[in-house]
Amino acid sequence: MQYGEGKFIIVFTSNYHAYYIEELLRRHNIDSIYKKAPRAIARSCNSAIYLSKEKDLHKALELIKQGKVPFQSVFEIHRYDKKIEYQKVLL
Template sequence: MQYGEGKYIIVFTSNYHAYYIEELLRRHNIESIYKKAPRSIAKSCNSAVYLSNEADLQKALELVRNGKIPFQSVFEIHRRDKQVEYQKVLLQ
């Protein structure tokens, strides 16, 4: 996955939590990118982990929950022409 790509975003309120999870995902061979969350979905200084597919998202959420790492929300990215929209994912 290249920078700027991704289909899902997990938003964290702590830079440390996002960085920790990105490293944890890498150790479990889950491709991800750590970067700042878009302002349209996270108004303050939030960080995010971007994932490329739903299978990776499910594995990542399992690791996040098992590690009891708090996260703010999860979004699906929709790209249309030059516009990007974020749809909140409802988790069970």
């Protein structure tokens, strides 16, 4: 997955939790990128995991739940020309 191509974002309040989940996803062959969450959805210094496929999102959320790792929220990214919108995914 390229750096700017994510379709889903899982936001964490802890950098450690996001880094741990990125490593966990990598071990399960789920393509993801760990980076800072956009200010539009996380006003403080939150970290995020970006995923490109919906099936990967479901698998990632299952692994997070099994690992009992807290996360703040999940967003779907919508790109329109140069504008980006984030829609919260209800779980």
